Amino acid sequence: MDRRVIEALHEVGVPFRENEPFSRHTSMGVGGPAAVMAFPRTQEELRKTLAVRGDLGVPHRILGGGSNLVVAEEGLDELVVNTADMRHVEVRDDGTVLAEGGANVIRTVVRCCRAGWRGIESAVGIPGSIGGAAVMNAGAYGFSISDALEEIVVYDENGARTEPPEGWRFHYRGSSIPEGTAVASITVRLRRDEPAVLEKEIRELQLQRARSQPGGRNAGCVFKNPPGLHAGKLVDEVGLKGTRRGGAVISARHANFIVNEHGAAAGDVLALLDLMREAVAKKAGVELELEVKVWRPRA
Ligand code: EPU
Numbered sequence: 001m002d003r004r005v006i007e008a009l010h011e012v013g014v015p016f017r018e019n020e021p022f023s024r025h026t027s028m029g030v031g032g033p034a035a036v037m038a039f040p041r042t043q044e045e046l047r048k049t050l051a052v053r054g055d056l057g058v059p060h061r062i063l064g065g066g067s068n069l070v071v072a073e074e075g076l077d078e079l080v081v082n083t084a085d086m087r088h089v090e091v092r093d094d095g096t097v098l099a100e101g102g103a104n105v106i107r108t109v110v111r112c113c114r115a116g117w118r119g120i121e122s123a124v125g126i127p128g129s130i131g132g133a134a135v136m137n138a139g140a141y142g143f144s145i146s147d148a149l150e151e152i153v154v155y156d157e158n159g160a161r162t163e164p165p166e167g168w169r170f171h172y173r174g175s176s177i178p179e180g181t182a183v184a185s186i187t188v189r190l191r192r193d194e195p196a197v198l199e200k201e202i203r204e205l206q207l208q209r210a211r212s213q214p215g216g217r218n219a220g221c222v223f224k225n226p227p228g229l230h231a232g233k234l235v236d237e238v239g240l241k242g243t244r245r246g247g248a249v250i251s252a253r254h255a256n257f258i259v260n261e262h263g264a265a266a267g268d269v270l271a272l273l274d275l276m277r278e279a280v281a282k283k284a285g286v287e288l289e290l291e292v293k294v295w296r297p298r299a
Contacts, residue, residue, distance in 0.1 A: 002036035005053075022076075027127060038082065039084065047160065052079075065105075065127075091117065118191065123145065124206060134183050154183070154184060216253040229286065248272055258273070
């Protein structure tokens with residue numbers, strides 16, 4: 001890594017750490033170190049961090065909540081911009097909610113429901129950050145984040161770009177927001193309802209999720225559902241539930257989840273992903289597409 005990055009981050013006053021393990025910043029708990037991980041606390045610090053990266057031309061990635069991510073054991077010789085410390089949430093009286101990119105989705109949903117605002121309650125089971133959820137267009141129970149979006153502010157090395165969601169395209173588990181662009185904040189528009197009604201609904205959704213999905217260290221569903229099919233059902237039908245590699249296991253509760261049970265290495269998780277994809281291709285004739293992001297050193 002270019003040492004000038006360290007000097008420049010010092011100069012602009014953005015906190016950072018060197019050789020910071022991804023295993024500390026991903027829900028799966030695997031992955032080697034990032035050469036430099038920066039932790040901007042404000043939009044201004046985010047702007048400065050991305051300007052440093054633009055000026056020096058170093059490779060970089062944006063890390064949200066790390067809840068949909070598997071990073072290779074060798075880590076990345078890159079500047080990683082971790083937005084976790086930008087987590088301000090403002091629930092306003094007019095029913096709009098501004099949430100910064102690093103805010104936790106579940107906490108944001110619970111806050112909105114307690115304040116009597118309906119519109120994003122179905123996202124109560126989605127782990128990870130607001131920024132990651134927006135870029136990935138995360139969803140559950142028929143709802144996707146893009147359904148509620150009113151505005152989204154992103155930063156790249158040229159500064160801020162504010163757009164209504166129509167400026168971006170959103171689709172099933174994806175968007176046109178380019179890799180390397182950081183979501184600074186989103187605004188959603190909600191409507192009034194009774195806090196007690198909303199709280200009951202989110203409790204039920206949480207129970208439903210706990211019944212059908214595993215807890216522990218995982219990265220959510222690892223494959224996208226192919227049109228008209230369910231990846232979990234396909235992996236289940238080829239008999240892979242409970243299969244282990246090192247400390248990682250294909251969940252016995254839901255076959256589209258890999259759980260890091262005890263000290264799994266990234267290679268264990270990647271080996272299970274390959275096994276699942278190959279078995280479903282061979283036995284069911286369906287090509288599964290990854291939903292989780294896999295970060296490896298660039299060629
Ligand atoms: N099924 C099996 N075996 C399994 C898992 C599922 O036969 O091991 C069957 C179920 O019985 C059901 C069908 O597959 O008939 C669908 O399962 P489920 O209702 O659990 O939903 P899913 O399609 O597997 C999707 C999302 C989840 C989201 C749930 C609930 C994707 C890839 N997955 O799962 O999102 O929480 O619906 O809305 O779109 C995620 O994005 O990370 C994620 C977990």
